Amino acid sequence: MEKDPKVLEEKACDFLVEEKYSEAFTFYKRAANAYKGQNKHKQAALCFASAASCWSKKSGEKIFYSAAKAYEQAALEATKTGDLEYASLLYKYAAINYERDRELINFSECFYKFKECYRKFLTYRLLNPKKIKAITKSKEEKGIKGALKRIFTWLGLTFSFLVWGHGERPARTIYSGIFVIILAAIFYSTGHLIKDGQLFQPSFWESLYFSVITFTTVGYGDFTPLGLNKLVATIEAFSGLLIIPIFVIGLSRKYLSM
Secondary structure, eight states: OTTOHHHHHHHHHHHHHTTOHHHHHHHHHHHHHHHHHTTOHHHHHHHHHHHHHHHHTSTTOOOOHHHHHHHHHHHHHHHHHTOHHHHHHHHHHHHHHHHHTTOHHHHHHHHHHHHHHHHHHHHHHHHOGGGOOOSSOOOOOOHHHHHHHHHHHHHHHHHHHHHHGGGTOTHHHHHHHHHHHHHHHHHHHHSOEEETTEEEOOOHHHHHHHHHHHHTTOOOSSOEEOTHHHHHHHHHHHHHHHHHHHHHHHHHHHHHHO
């Protein structure tokens, strides 16, 4: 009977009513692991979340690691169920508790997963809503206003994911910068530049040199863009002004978390 997750969950509820949070935490975790062993991920996610909530409510408790770990396990089970919105919320709570305990590496991972789960949820919400399997009811705005809000949120999260991994993957900023530089160089090599007052079509290596100088906004002035290349140079220079500070911020965040 001790291994029956329903019985364990009922005992946990009884302890919770009596405000015996430590005992409730223990039995919710045991019930969650039992449900997990039966591949009942929905029930496991809810029990892990309840366990985390119990730990957070402990009177005078200053160590949040157990609550964070339980939230993280709940998020993992919610992900297996297919409720990425709920998983995102649970990862957010896990990140908050890890940060309180100064577990910055774990905070970084949970923060990244919090953003990623919500981005994937919005992707399914916009493209394939039937794939969403909700554990809890969503309180999202409906109608055109709600749809536009979801679209712009998805665009922002996708940009954040690609450019710097939501601030937790600064190496992606380097790859983004290299991609912009090479793409711009290809455009330059198909057009024309001006050097010493003479119009010429640059080789790829000359274009790559000009692209690096433009991206870093050094601007030696030995090459001048012409025609459509002026637009490309403008966009590339603006990208450099945006990407380089993002890299510095992302690198600083990771350095501080170490």
